[in-house]
Amino acid sequence: MSCKVKIEGTSFTYDQDAGESILEAALAQGIPFPHACKNGLCGTCKARVLKGEWEYLDGYEGAALTRKEIAEGFLVSCKASARSNISIQWMEPVREQHDERTLEASVSSIELLCPGIARLVLDIGPDHGFNYRPGQYVDFVLEGGRRRPYSIASSVIENNTLDFHIRHVPGGYFTERLFSGMAAGDKLTVEGPKGNFGLDEYANRPMIFVAGGTGFAPIKSMLERLFQTASRQEIVLYRGAESREALYMDGLIRSWEDAYPFFNYRPVISGSLPAAIARQHNDLSDFDIYLAGPPAMIEQAKEIFPAYKHPQDRFFSDAFIYQIPGMEKNKRSILQRLFARG
Numbered sequence: 494m495s496c497k498v499k500i501e502g503t504s505f506t507y508d509q510d511a512g513e514s515i516l517e518a519a520l521a522q523g524i525p526f527p528h529a530c531k532n533g534l535c536g537t538c539k540a541r542v543l544k545g546e547w548e549y550l551d552g553y554e555g556a557a558l559t560r561k562e563i564a565e566g567f568l569v570s571c572k573a574s575a576r577s578n579i580s581i582q583w584m585e586p587v588r589e590q591h592d593e594r595t596l597e598a599s600v601s602s603i604e605l606l607c608p609g610i611a612r613l614v615l616d617i618g619p620d621h622g623f624n625y626r627p628g629q630y631v632d633f634v635l636e637g638g639r640r641r642p643y644s645i646a647s648s649v650i651e652n653n654t655l656d657f658h659i660r661h662v663p664g665g666y667f668t669e670r671l672f673s674g675m676a677a678g679d680k681l682t683v684e685g686p687k688g689n690f691g692l693d694e695y696a697n698r699p700m701i702f703v704a705g706g707t708g709f710a711p712i713k714s715m716l717e718r719l720f721q722t723a724s725r726q727e728i729v730l731y732r733g734a735e736s737r738e739a740l741y742m743d744g745l746i747r748s749w750e751d752a753y754p755f756f757n758y759r760p761v762i763s764g765s766l767p768a769a770i771a772r773q774h775n776d777l778s779d780f781d782i783y784l785a786g787p788p789a790m791i792e793q794a795k796e797i798f799p800a801y802k803h804p805q806d807r808f809f810s811d812a813f814i815y816q817i818p819g820m821e822k823n824k825r826s827i828l829q830r831l832f833a834r835g
């Protein structure tokens with residue numbers, strides 16, 4: 494007799510035979526269930542049971558789980574078998590992975606998007622072998638071991654190019670050069686892709702995207718990827734800037750509104766984005782929320798959203814920190830480790 498396994502928050506439901514593990518049945522049916530050792534050791538396949546009966550196979554006792562996880566109803570899917578129809582929830586978002594590479598790129602074009610923000614297009618050549626997940630970033634590797642991390646704004650590699658949105662930081666080692674002297678043909682070493690920010694590929698929940706300033710770059714990449722898929726979940730983009738002029742690419746976003754009835758755009762001029770979201774939504778419990786922008790915006794969202802029932806494990810963020818020239822050395826080194834641009 495077989496049981497139905499439903500993975501909540503995704504569109505996956507599949508059959509599992511008696512004596513078969515929940516993981517084994519999923520993989521046999523082409524479902525990308527997160528896993529590694531398949532032997533009850535690493536814990537990668539752990540899942541929370543929401544409903545249904547199950548048992549461990551081969552005398553396994555849940556060695557990959559903590560006591561707290563056992564008490565909270567987790568199981569190890571490579572060692573557990575459903576005994577009735579069952580609903581489970583994956584604990585980690587499923588995201589595609591790509592190997593890091595070092596690329597010798599050249600500047601294809603530099604275009605001013607609005608005062609103080611430029612679009613940089615890099616040509617990475619025909620033999621790049623590079624791939625990335627929308628939401629990820631690369632390091633620009635500069636002289637003297639300096640690095641500057643920038644999120645990729647494009648969702649696919651077209652004509653061997655990558656797009657970036659770069660804010661001018663007065664006195665910044667890289668951005669001073671970009672805004673005053675760099676030109677097409679200049680060389681730049683790029684290392685990546687890096688970072689864990691990105692879409693939970695198989696979630697089918699409504700989504701809120703929150704972009705502050707050039708935090709729009711990774712959000713744009715993720716949205717364009719979603720528009721290329723069959724997903725038609727509700728999407729709301731909240732975008733903040735200090736002035737209407739600073740809402741660069743506003744026309745592009747409005748064209749998305751015309752093209753995709755499930756997409757809504759809410760620009761916010763010089764106000765708090767998390768507060769604007771809280772004013773519009775009494776209950777955030779159904780939403781996956783993706784944020785990119787200043788750390789203060791992300792911290793404020795972390796404080797506000799739980800009061801609107803938003804589950805912490807559906808909150809995904811990427812904090813942008815700008816390196817301020819002259820900042821005291823210790824502080825600067827901490828920020829550089831985080832995500833300093835300049």
Ligand code: FES
Pocket residue numbers: 527528529530531532533534535536537538539557569570571572
């Ligand atoms: S895959 Fe490692 S514990 Fe299941």
